[in-house]
Structures are given as structure tokens and as C-alpha cells.
Amino acid sequence: MSSSACSPEPLPEQLAGQSWRLIEDEAAPGAWNMAVDDALLEAARRNETAPTLRLYAWSRPTLSLGRHQDPCDGIDHDYRKTAGVDLVRRPTGGRAVLHDREVTYSIILPAALGRGVGVGDVYCTLSRALLAGLEEVFGIRCSVSGVRTDSSGTPDTQNRMSMPANCFATAAGGDGVLPAGKLVGSAQARRAGAVLQHGSVLLEVREELWSGVFGAAGLEVPLAALIQPLPAPESVRAALRRGLERGVGARLLPDQLAGGERAEAERLLADRYGVGCLD
């Protein structure tokens, strides 16, 4: 597992002292969670939202696929359905995440802030801040896994296409990794400069469920394997908030979806993320 020093350039200065929206949601179905994040990204594309940290949970275990991931490759759907795991597609890239016992975040940056800032720099800035929060509160020192931003080499498309289906089976850019494996998975979507970054902090891993869905265990290392007693989800949320406050100077102001954002999420739920689209 490799890691690299990251040296983001303009983003920390642009974010310093910004007022952020803090949206803390209760558990909801996967399709609604993704529709809300997509609606927030669309608002960010139009510069109609401040930077936003959304913390949320899943009402049922849910497998989220990357935006272009083949749903039939490397996933046992018979097992998944029998085990009661829902299926949804994320607006972000990357590989599949099994959302079971975790704390989930999304960060949305408006186009005015994200435009001109590369994928790697966004990961370095945001992931490093969030991981610093986990270190400060729980004493767990993760590093941000490397991001290739230099495209001078020849990309190996074939290798990528044959990557494991499980996001937590490999470490890629922006993930939170330890020598023992991977605690935080992350993925991004960009829309005309606006940024949506997803992340999952594993609390516990039900090995039978993960192995059943993916056919084999990955590199998952949940908090439960690192500290006891296992922190409550609210403590993990607090650590992530702390990380953003200290790491990028965010002033987090509690908020909720605006009326227009909720209407857009309901439209996207019906058109793009509705139940039955993938099953």
C-alpha cells in the first residue's frame, strides 16, 4: 500500500475562514442519500450553495456502485439480495462501497471554489483535514493514499477495469490508510468546477456480509479493530467536524436542505436513483 506526501496549492487559502453549511441527516434509503448529494452538487455547479459538510447514515445496508462501475462484475447479487442489502449507484466515481456500520460524509464545494483545483489537490486538502480530526480525537494516524495527478505516463485502462469491485480492496487517491489496511474510502465527482467528495469511515465490518457480497475480504480495517470501546457514530461525526474546522478553517453552521434542493433531490430520486433502476 503506497502513500505519498500531498501538497495542495490554492485550495486551503480559498477555504480559510469560509462559512460552511453543516447538514446532519438521519438514516435514509440509499437512493435518497444519493439524490440529495447530486442535488447539492447541482446547486454547487450554479454557485448557489456555500461549501457544505453533510453527515448521514443508511436506513438499510446498501451497496453503492461507482458512477460507471459494471454492476455484474465481482459482486454476488444473489447473496446481496438474500442478505437484504440494497443497491444504488453513486454520482461519484470509484468502486463499490458496502455501507453497513459506518459514518458517511459528503463534502460539496461550489464551482467558484473548486474550479481550477485538481482532483488530487482537493483530496489532499479535504482528506488530510478529516483524517487529522480522527487522529486528534481518537489517536489514529492515517495517511492519505497517493493521487496521481501527473498524466505523463500511460494509463493502464485494462488494469483499472479488472480492479476488484470492492473499494476497500485497494487504496487509491484520497483514501485513509494505515499499515494494516484501509479505514476511510473516498470518491469524487466534478461538475463544471463544483466538487462532490464522498467518504466512508468504517466503524465495524461484518466479515461474512462483506465476503458474501464481494467473494473475498478486502483491506477493510474498521475503527472497532483499532480502538475499544468502539466510539459512537456521533463521536466520529464530531471528529470529522473538528478536522474540517482545524484543517481548513471551516466555520460550520447547522443548516438543512433548501426548498429548491429538496425539490431537485425528489426529481432526481424519481428520474435517476429510484428503486428498481438497478435491481
Place this chain on the structure above:
Amino acid sequence: MNHPKELRYSATDEWVRVEGDRATIGITDYAQHELGDVVYLDLPEVGRHVKADDLFGTVESVKAVADLISPLTGAVVEANEALTDAPEEINRDPYGGAWMLVLKLDDPSEVEALMTAEQYEQFRLQS
């Protein structure tokens, strides 16, 4: 960074080459560099009508997916299917082999609203 003088550019980092009422579109060298290694490309079907500022496809790198925004309004008359099979060409040759689609423009004068190479370079320096 390389921005050919004969092309026009959008604020969302697409380039346009106009010949009569046809416009060839791709993403800029800056955009491909920002994304990193491209591994997937999704383009619209020939015949679809797109409006300026509409999403017309997506491009995915190893850890991020980016929406492609049409800088102009028109009907898709060609899409580079070979590029969807070899999306890494976007990193190698963004202004050549990595053209994405050709639009038959509804209103060729729309092009005048796009940036020149010099203006795009200034825009990139300021953003």
C-alpha cells in the same frame, strides 16, 4: 500548458473547432491534466440535440468522474466511438485524436461568446 490559437474555449474547459456550421468539441489540456489518468468516457448518441450548458457526457479518471458540458447548441452528427474504447488518448492528445463529438450548430454565432486562446489562458491564470 498548450492551448492552440485557432480554437475557442469555454469556462468549463472544453475546446471548440468551428468549420462552417460544424463544431468539433473536446476537453482542454488543462482539464485532462486536472483529472489525471482517464479510464472511462461516456458520449451522447448521434442525433441527440444538446443545448449550450447541457451535460453531454462524462469522463472518469481513476478516482473522480467529471461531467462534460456542451459549450454550444446543436445536433450531434458525430461521436468519437474509438475514443470510448481508448479513453487514455484524452491524456495523450487532447486536441487531436481525443476529439469527442461534432455538433451541427443551431446558431454558429454562439461561438463568439466563447474565449479565445489568449482569454482562456488569462482565465486559467486568474481562477
